[in-house]
Amino acid sequence: MVRQDPLMPMRTARIIGEASVRSLLQREAASTSAAPTEAHFSRDFAHTFGETALVTAQPDEIMERVLDFKSFGKWFTLHADWPNGAPGQVTSGSQYIEDVRILGTPARVQWTVTHYAPPAAFAIEGTGPMGTTVGIWFGAKETPAGTELTVTGGFHSDALKGPMGSLVASTLQAATKEALGNLTRLLNGAPAEPSSTGQAGAFTRQIPPPSGPRPDPVLHAPSGKLVDPWAPVLTGIGQTVHRPNSADTIQSPLELAAHAARIAIKDAGNARLLDSRVRVSAVSTVSWAYGDDQAALLARELGIDDAELVQSAPLGGDAPQRLVSDAAQSISEGQLDVAIIAGAEAFASLAIAQKSGAAPDWDRPHSGAGAPRRVGSDRPGNNEAENAAGLLTPAPMYALMESALRGALKRDIREHVTAISSLWSRFSAAATKNRFAWLPEYHSPERIADHAADNRPIASPYTKLMTANLTVDQGAALVLCSAATAAAAGIPPQHWVFIHAAAHAEEEWHVSERHSIAEVPAIGAAARAALAHAGLTIDDVKHLDLYSCFPFAVEAAAQQLSLPLDDPARPLTQTGGLTFAGGPLNNYSTHGIAALATQLRNEPTAYGLATALGWYATKHAIGIYSAQPPRTLFRQIDAGLRMRRPPKRRVRTNYSGEALVEGYTVTYQSNGSPEALIVSCITVDGDRVLARATEAEYVALGEATDLLDTTITLTDGAVSSLGAHRNTSTGTVRDRLLSTGAAHVPSLMVEWDGPLCVITLNRPQVRNAIDLALALEIERAIDTFEADPDARVAILRGAGTDFCTGMDLKAAAKGQFPVTPRRGLLGLTGTPPVKPVIAAVEGNALAGGFELALACDLVVAAEDASFGLPEARRGLVAAAGGVLRLAQRLPRAIALELAYTGAPISAHRAYELGLINRLCAPGDAAQVARNLAHVIAESAPLSVELSKRIVDESPGWPVTEAFSRQSEIASAASFSDDAAEGIRAFDEKRAPRWSGR
Structure with a gap:
């Protein structure tokens, strides 16, 4: 049953087109002398937005809350910070600076109060990055029904054109609606709701785990093979394209997504699938703001009353593959029977509505469902340096990377433009064979490269026909289920497409911090991981769909996958790409997977590979598909966990001096005239x-x-001189600069050895003392180790002659204490991982170094190693767990002696006290720790984890309850898959294959 929003009777929510805003302002001006007219905005805005609510509070109470800038962040969802402190009392003409986040991207706005007439109205206008202008007006008017609170505004930006401008307008509209709802709740004495763009918590229903044993294998008749009953298969495919020609024919993204999902369900051939344990996964829509309610609204449109709800992160073209991977993993673990994945965009309909002045009636009553589980990262895509340079939208960022790639390939401009326009021409040819393509028309390389009125330059070398086409109405959906569910539903095996493996990985997050802006090594890591798990090489893959927002995305991915760009037998797109097939923002890859799966149904012995990416080739996802049964059980792999990353670069914003140009682009205005040079x-x-x-x-x-x-x-980060000709030695200089990496040696090194993660403190020049930067690196390494399902044991060691001498006191004296958000002091001691960690100690482990060792589960030490807590001699206390852990492990008198005196003890004495597990010859600690770690890794990981829990938790148990609590924890292993596997392996006289479940 649908539960109505309790605030719905008190408020109306609507998007207000430009004409509607003007009309509203005129009505307000006519009804009250204090209300602002159009003159209160000193400039015209290309995009406008607005919301109105009825509240019980009085106008003066409302305006007092609006002008309480110190609590602004409690209700204004885009607010990030007041860099100069929250404004005090303001009047007309007051100015202040605010940091906001729009689409996850930080921006700084200089506000001016242009109208101040409390309690009736308050208006501000501001300037943001790249000359963006924005205005917001708050108005409160008493009516017989209550106080009418209205927020209207607008913005204009030459840097945000076409669909990108509509995207920002939609975001501002959604934020206004959310902020107004928060403000209403605060005025009514209720807490504001969390932002819908955050990571969600509870969702409608958590599907229970399987109640019985794994079902029997399923016969796959076409191949004659028995397949795992929980093998994930794609059984339903749905795509739709809608071409509106008037305001009467527009459709909402929700309608398009639901239509595609119904097609996919029909394609699966049996609606009884929906009687199973169902998940509805929504690819987050950008052209209309449904917030956290989108998956629930989609389920309601499909008539599914009892579904688990999942949504992708608000922004990212990796979303469809991540949702497919997530559903496939749940299916493979027996947690789920059926998943429906659907998304759509309706920017074409929205554009028609805006031109006509109509307000699309696309809002839906709140579903009443809890927030869905989120899949994917919603980190901001840009840093401040990139924003300041004008890299606010994908086109100039990808164009910058494109030029750097040209430099790496050692091509001149004409040669490179010919190559990428030829590539895109082949994509246009593929679109002519795709009945769902938005622009199914062939374009020659010359047509794509040449500047024309309908093919204006966007950011060199890109023309309009080299960029993603976002102004589309397109929807796509997929239905996944287990092989057992598909067989029980009678879905013909000829209709099945197996998902063999999936992987995802992230680049160094911000482009400007990457070692090379011409490469995307994370997609290579993801591809290698997925192919290896599937038992394939890239040569085994016949059909491909590489994410294709811009030529760089295809070229860089093909380079990582060792794929030629021009093999007619193996084209790189199934659809025609985001320019010609259409680029419905987050949802493109649903179309790519749908087209790939359709091809694989027609060619059942072939393998297919699809890639997806988000932000600026930042977050990648990949899937391996075939109508052939998989050789191994499906697995979703986070390939970024073990990826060997080149060193990140430091980004400097106020540099003065000479530098070498590695990439550049010229951006253009909407009339085709050049705007700026970005280098x-x-x-x-x-x-x-x-x-x-x-x-x-x-x-x-x-x-x-x-x-x-x-x-x-x-000079101070600004161009003061630019050379017009290359130096003859430039090639040598370029190769040296681009290959040597950042000038800074990493303070932490991470090495993977099968199930082992070796973490090395790498500051030997300060005896591995830990500053804040190193502590953060330790925390990240431990988080990565804990998240990797194949990681069994970590080894912590120090480079040089010492293990660690504790906190970097010089950094601490400057106020930089090594305390991290999740794991506390030294990046580990507050919250060690649930998996085992071994300290390999050579030399000194003093102060925080001793505390690090004590935070580990086991210690291997060289015979000449030394341990101690000298904090008392410095007026401190070993509060990173040193005194606490000694008290837990040693007799009281000995623990106190070590804490009182601060005197070091030898490794032999520590061994006698039971603080060390192994003593070894000097120089051998790391190898002995590895040997011990490999022995531990041979045990069942769940058993190891639960044993650690019992050892750590039991000291506080009452004697009368100890045995029952132990049994309660241990029972999780007794009924696990690993317990059954251990018995089978013993009976079959072989090594067990642990799953960790």
């Missing part, structure tokens, strides 16, 4: 500097000259 350059120290120049001479030089490998001079 990325490397300093002699290996740092990166981004710069934006709008001076005509520099922009003209960027248009007329190949600036790659030229020398640039910067």
Whole structure:
């Protein structure tokens, strides 16, 4: 049953087109002298938004809350910070600075109060990055029904054109609605609800685990093979394309997604699938704000009353594959029978509505469901340096990376433009064979490369026909289920497409911090992991769909996958790509997977691979598909956990001096005229500097000259001189700068050896003392180790002659204490992992170093190692667990002696006290720790974890309850898959294959 929003009777929610906002302002001006008119906004806005609510509070109470800037963040969901402190009392003309987040991206706005007439109205106008202008008006008017609280506003930005502008407008509209709801709740004395863009908690229903044993294998008749009953199979495919021609024919994204899902359910051939344990997974829509309610609304549209609800992160083209991978993993573990994955965008309908002045009636009553589980990362895509350089949208960022790739390939401009326009021409040819393509028309390479009125330059070298086409109405959906469920439902095996493996990984998150902006090694790591698990190589894969928002995305991925760009027998797209097939933002890859699966049904012996990415080739996902049964059980792999990453670069924003241009682009206005030159350059120290120049001479030089490998001079981060010709030695200089990496040696090194994770403190110059940066790295390494399902044991060691001498006191004296958000002091001691950690100690383990060792489960030490807690001699207490853990493990008198005196003890004495597990010859600690770790790794991981819990928790148990509590914890292992596997392996006289379940 649908539960109505309790605030619905008190408020109306609507999007207000430009004409509607003007009309509203005029009505307000006519009804009250204090209400603002259009003159209160000093400029015109390309995009407008607004919301109205009826509240019981009086206007003066409302305006007092609105002007309480110290509590602004409690209700205004886009607010991030007041960099200069919250404003005090304001009047007309007051100015203040606010940091906000829009689409996850930080931005700084300089506000001016342009209208101040409390309690009736308050208006501000501001300027943000790249000359973006914005205005917001708050109005409160008494009516017989209560106080009418209205928020209207608008924004304009030359940097955010077309669908991107609509995207931001939609985000601002959703944020206004959410903020107004929060404000209403606060005025009524209730707490504000958490932002819908955050990670969600509880959801409608958690599907219970399987109640019985794994079912019998299922016969796959076409291959004659028995397959695992929980093997995930794709059984339903649905796509829809809608071409609105008037305001009467527009459709909402929810309608398009539901329509595609119904097609997919029909394609699966048996609606009885929905009687099973069902998950509804929604690809988050951008063209209309459904927030956390989208999956629930989709389930309601499909008539599914009792489903687990999942949604993707708000932004990211990796979303569809991540949702497929997540559902396939749950199916493979017997947690789920059926999953419906659907998404859509309706920017074409939205554009028609905006032109006509109509307000789309796309809102739906709140479902009443709890927030869904979120899949994927919602981290902001840009850092401040990238924002300052004007890299606010994908086109200039990808264009910048494109030019860097050209430099790596050592091509001149004409040669490279020919290559990418030819690539895109082949994609347009593929679109002509796709009945769901938005632009199913062939375009020659010359047509794609040439500037024309309908193919204007966007960001060199990209023209409009080289960029993702977002103004589409498209929806796509997939139905997944287990092989056993598909067989029971009578779905013909010829209709099945198995999901063999999936993987995901992230690049260094911000482009400007990547070692090379011309490469995407994370997609290579994900591909290798997925192919290896499936028992395949890339040569075994016949059909491909590489994510194709811009040519760089395809070229860089193909390079990592060792794929030629022009093999006619193995094209890189099944759809035609985001330019020609259509780019419905987050949902493109649902179309790509649908097209790939359709091809594999027609060619049942072939294998297919689909990639997906989000942000700026930042987060990647990949899936391996075939109508052939898989060789191994499905697995979703986080390939980023073990990825060997090149060192990140430091980004400098106020650099003065010479640097080498590694990439550049000229951006253009909507009329085709050049706007700015953006360069990325490397300093002699290996740092990166981004710069934006709008001076005509520099922009003209960027248009007329190949600036790659030229020398640039910067003053406080701004271009002061730009070379027009390359130096003859530039190639050597470029190779040296781009290959040597950042100038800073990593303070922590992580090495993987099968199930072992070896973590090395790498500050030997300060005896591995830990500052805040190192503590954060330790925390991240331990988090990664704990998250990796194949990781069994970690080894913590120090580089050089010492294990660790504790906190970096010089950094602490500057106020930089090594305390991390999740694991506390030293990045480990507050919350050690549930998996075992071994300390391999050479030399000194003093102060925090001793506390680190004590936070580990086992200690291996060289015979000449030394331990101690000298804090008392420095006026401190060993509060990173040192005194506490000694008290737990030693007799009281000995623990107190060590704490009182601060005197070091030898490894032999520590061994006698039971603090050390193994003594070894100097220099051998790491190897002895590895040997011990391998022995532990041979045990069942769940058994090891539960044993550790009993050892750690039992000291506090009452004697009368100890045995029952032990049994309660141990029972999780007694009824696990690993327990059954251990018995089978013993009976079959073989090594067990642990699953951790």
